[in-house]
Amino acid sequence: MWEFYAQVVGFGSAYIGFFVPLLISIILFIFVDKKSYFSKENLILLAISVPLTLYFSFTKEIYIGDTLYHSGHAVCFYAIIYFFLKSKQKHNRQILFINTFFTLYLADIYIVLQRYNFENFSHTGIGGAGIVDSLIITPFTVIIFSYLMTYLHRNMLGIKTI
Numbered sequence: 656m657w658e659f660y661a662q663v664v665g666f667g668s669a670y671i672g673f674f675v676p677l678l679i680s681i682i683l684f685i686f687v688d689k690k691s692y693f694s695k696e697n698l699i700l701l702a703i704s705v706p707l708t709l710y711f712s713f714t715k716e717i718y719i720g721d722t723l724y725h726s727g728h729a730v731c732f733y734a735i736i737y738f739f740l741k742s743k744q745k746h747n748r749q750i751l752f753i754n755t756f757f758t759l760y761l762a763d764i765y766i767v768l769q770r771y772n773f774e775n776f777s778h779t780g781i782g783g784a785g786i787v788d789s790l791i792i793t794p795f796t797v798i799i800f801s802y803l804m805t806y807l808h809r810n811m812l813g814i815k816t817i
Contacts, residue, residue, distance in 0.1 A: 671786050672790055673760075673788075680753045684753055687753065691750065692753075704731075704758055707736075708730040708758045709765050712727065713769075714727050714728075715745055729766065731762075731797070733799075737751060737754075748802075754795050760781070
């Protein structure tokens with residue numbers, strides 16, 4: 656029983672690290688305004704941020720004791736460019752969550768494909784850190800940062816969002 660818990664629900668479970676944010680993204684996509692999601696501005700932002708995210712993603716091999724660990728690292732350029740361009744505008748948090756997850760998901764696939772080829776591809780590297788994987792942590796952190804930016808603009812700096 657403990658092995659099942661550790662593999663499916665546990666701290667390093669790829670199921671939690673991948674399927675939870677995927678399910679949230681699908682639910683958000685169902686209810687998002689499709690006109691604003693497929694707007695020219697958002698699609699250009701995705702077209703710029705996805706190649707940048709893939710370009711700056713890399714793998715690292717670490718020996719801890721006698722065990723070799725592989726870790727992937729990626730920078731989510733969608734959130735960086737989004738906040739740079741829309742710092743004084745009202746943030747669409749649904750689109751922000753979906754596209755942050757999407758760009759990091761593509762980077763995770765790219766990182767796994769750097770390690771394996773198509774014949775040996777395994778989904779276990781995607782969301783492999785479980786609840787502390789960047790597929791879970793980064794979209795939620797970006798949403799918290801969005802609320803914090805809105806609060807600071809309104810209350811501290813006196814800037815009204817458009």
